[in-house]
Every structure is written in C-alpha cells, then in structure tokens.
Amino acid sequence: xxxxxxxxxxxxxxxxxxxxxxxxxxxxxxxxxxxxxxxxxxxxxxxxxxxxxxxxxxxxxxxxxxxxxxxxxxxxxxxxxxxxxxxxxxxxxxxxxxxxxxxxxxxxxxxxxxxxxxxxxxxxxxxxxxxxxxxxxxxxxxxxxxxxxxxxxxxxxxxxxxxxxxxxxxxxxxxxxxxxxxxxxxxxxxxxxxxxxxxxxxxxxxxxxxxxxxxxxxxxxxxxxxxxxxxxxxxxxxxxxxxxxxxxxxxxxxxxxxxxxxxxxxxxxxxxxxxxxxxxxxxxxxxxxxxxxxxxxxxxxxxxx
Numbered sequence: 001x002x003x004x005x006x007x008x009x010x011x012x013x014x015x016x017x018x019x020x021x022x023x024x025x026x027x028x029x030x031x032x033x034x035x036x037x038x039x040x041x042x043x044x045x046x047x048x049x050x051x052x053x054x055x056x057x058x059x060x061x062x063x064x065x066x067x068x069x070x071x072x073x074x075x076x077x078x079x080x081x082x083x084x085x086x087x088x089x090x091x092x093x094x095x096x097x098x099x100x101x102x103x104x105x106x107x108x109x110x111x112x113x114x115x116x117x118x119x120x121x122x123x124x125x126x127x128x129x130x131x132x133x134x135x136x137x138x139x140x141x142x143x144x145x146x147x148x149x150x151x152x153x154x155x156x157x158x159x160x161x162x163x164x165x166x167x168x169x170x171x172x173x174x175x176x177x178x179x180x181x182x183x184x185x186x187x188x189x190x191x192x193x194x195x196x197x198x199x200x201x202x203x204x205x206x207x208x209x210x211x212x213x214x215x216x217x218x219x220x221x222x223x224x225x226x227x228x229x230x231x232x233x234x235x236x237x238x239x240x241x242x243x244x245x246x247x248x249x250x251x252x253x254x255x256x257x258x259x260x261x262x263x264x265x266x267x268x269x270x271x272x273x274x275x276x277x278x279x280x281x282x283x284x285x286x287x288x289x290x291x292x293x294x295x296x297x298x299x300x301x302x303x304x305x
Contacts, residue, residue, distance in 0.1 A: 002043065004076065007069035009036035010048060010058075014066040015141040018055055025095075025126065025141060073140055081282040090284040091120040097133035098125060098146035101169075101230060102271065105250025107146070109295050114288065121284055130155070130205055137161055137274050144288055145274045150209045151267065152216070162280060164289055166271040167296035169249045173261045174233075176240040186262040193219035198233050198242040201226045209267070210245060234258060249299065271296070 012022035013033070023030040041048050048062035058066065084091055098107050107125055114123050128136065130147035137145045138158040148169070149155030157163055175181045192214060199221075200206045207226075214221040225236050230251055233244045238257040247269055254260060273289045280286055 003036075003040065004072065006036045006040040006043070007065070007072060009033045010040060010062060011066055011069040011073060012141065013037065013049070013056070014058055014063070015136060015139050019049075027124065070140060077140065077276075077279070081279060084282050084284060088283065089120065090114070090118040090287045092284065093122045093124065094144065094284045094288065095142040096123060096125050096144045096146065096288070097128040097136055097142045099130050099133070099148060100127055100228075101247060101250030102146045102148070103127040103250075106271075106292070106295065106299050109299065110288070110291050113291055113295065118284075118287065121287075123284075123288065131203070134158065134161065134274055137276060140276065143275065143279065144285060146271065146292065147274060148205065148269045148271050150205065150269045152212055153205070153209060155270075155272065157274065160277045161274050162277050163272045163274040164293070166273055166292050167300055169247045169269050169271060169300070171245050171247045171263070171267040171269065173243060173263045174237045174246055174254070175243045175259050175261055176237055177257045177259055178240075179243065179259070181243070181261050182259040184261055186264045188264050189213060189217040192217065192221075195222070196224045196242040197221050198225040198227065198236040198244045199223045200228060200233070204228075205269075206245070206247075209269075213267070 009022065009026065009028075012026050013019055016022045016025055019033050020030045023033045026033065037048055044065070046061045046065075047059055048065065049056040050059055080092060096107070103125060111123055111125060114121055126142070128145075130145075130149070133142065133145040134147050134155070135158065136142045138161050146166070147155060173181065173187060181187050197210065199210050210221055210223075224242050227233050227236065230246050233246060234251070234255065236242060237244055238255045240257070245263065245267060273292050275285050275289075280289075
C-alpha cells in the first residue's frame with residue numbers, strides 16, 4: 001500500500017522543483033524528504049528522482065505517480081474539510097503563502113489574532129511571490145494565498161481557484177532629499193521621464209508595473225539598481241542613487257534623506273485571498289479570510305509602522 005506522506009513528499013518536489021524547497025514547504029528537513037522518497041522508490045520498485053546537475057528531476061514514472069498523488073491529496077482534503085465543517089470551528093493545519101510586504105505588514109496581526117481566538121488552528125506562513133503562490137494554491141501545495149495585482153495588470157485566477165478582495169494598497173514615489181520633486185506635493189506620471197530608478201528585478205509584479213506605466217506615459221524607464229526587498233530600495237534612495245515607487249504596506253518608517261511624494265494618479269495594487277474551489281466550506285479558510293478583511297482597515301490606516 002502506498003504511504004500518503006511519501007506521496008505528499010513526491011508531490012511537493014514536483015510542485016516546488018527541488019528537495020530543499022519541498023522540505024521548506026512541508027516543514028521537514030531535506031534529509032527527511034529524501035528518505036521519504038527513497039522509501040517510496042523501494043515500495044514501488046521504481047526510480048522516481050534522477051540527478052540533474054546540482055538538482056534532481058522527476059522521471060516519467062514519477063510524473064504519473066504525482067498525478068495520482070494529487071488526486072489522493074484532493075480526496076483527503078475534502079474529507080478533512082467535511083470533518084472540520086461538522087465541528088463548526090477552525091482546526092488543523094492551514095498553510096498560507098503571502099508576498100513579502102503582506103507577510104511583514106499584515107500577516108503578523110492576522111496570525112496573532114487567529115492564534116488567540118482559535119488555538120486548535122495551526123496556521124503556518126511562507127513568504128512567496130504572488131506569481132508563484134497563486135499556482136501553488138491551484139496545485140494544492142498551499143491552502144491559502146495572499147496575493148496582489150496592479151490597477152493596470154489584473155491577476156489571472158486559475159480554474160478551480162476562488163478569491164476575495166482584502167483591500168487596496170496605495171503606492172508613493174520616494175525621492176532623495178534635495179531632488180527637484182522633493183519640495184512638491186504631487187508629481188504626474190508624465191513628468192517622470194529622464195529619472196534614474198531603483199526597482200525590483202524583472203519578473204516581479206512591481207517591475208512589470210513600472211515598465212508598463214512609464215511606457216504608457218511615453219517614457220522608457222532607466223533602471224540603474226535592482227533589489228528584491230523594499231527596505232533595500234529605500235536605502236538606495238536614501239543614498240541619492242535614484243527614485244523608486246514603493247507600496248505603503250509593510251514599508252516601515254522612512255530613513256533620513258528620503259522624501260515621500262504623491263504620484264498623480266496614485267498607483268494602487270489590490271490585495272486578494274485565494275483558495276481552492278469548495279475549500280471555503282472549511283471554517284479555517286472562511287475565518288482566515290474574514291480576519292484578513294477585518295484587519296486590513298487598521299493596517300491600511302497605519303501601513304508604515
């Protein structure tokens with residue numbers, strides 16, 4: 001008989017791409033995941049993983065087994081949902097993926113509230129970029145994602161995934177002290193030509209937004225420095241190395257040498273909670289979504305604390 005936990009480990013490697021990433025998502029060590037898959041190989045008398053450079057790749061037999069594993073995990077999820085629904089209270093493990101600034105600025109308040117009100121709920125957070133987390137929900141790798149899109153770049157929702165709005169996060173232009181924009185109340189997008197930008201790397205939602213917005217205004221942005229984390233972008237601005245656009249959520253207090261300027265029209269990103277279709281029946285999902293929506297007004301009113 002196939003062991004469900006070993007199938008779950010193989011499924012996680014398929015979804016996350018590496019043994020290490022799968023282990024992180026499951027809350028195990030890489031060694032434990034490797035051992036689970038090795039035991040599954042012995043039980044099935046099948047090679048499931050092959051070395052490829054420094055990583056691994058799934059064999060054709062492993063891919064077929066992953067399809068079966070996904071079906072079995074979906075059945076288990078439905079059974080767990082029905083049991084929790086009968087109890088009428090959030091319980092069990094709930095895996096949540098949230099993008100960086102939401103993980104920093106929103107999720108601590110949400111998770112603390114859930115821990116106090118629902119001690120039987122074991123909510124676990126991973127920081128994951130939106131373009132990855134939504135797909136992880138669709139594949140059953142995480143239960144709930146907190147993701148975002150921009151006003152000019154709506155987020156596609158995969159089949160079988162439902163979503164609910166959490167709130168809107170406004171962005172502001174950050175410039176070095178002494179910059180010509182620093183003494184202004186607001187700046188229009190059409191005025192941003194010829195500026196040196198610091199921005200997140202290509203492939204990130206904020207990077208794509210900057211390119212689309214500036215090109216729509218008739219400018220090709222000159223991106224001189226790139227960094228993943230918003231605090232790094234702010235530090236580069238403080239050093240006088242460029243300007244940047246940063247959402248207010250989770251940004252933190254601005255350091256000396258950085259001035260916040262309103263950009264007209266104001267760039268807005270929309271925050272969403274996403275889960276697999278039918279999982280909203282699970283009290284843990286419904287209560288977490290409700291708590292996200294309940295906490296947002298307070299967080300939005302003081303986003304830089």
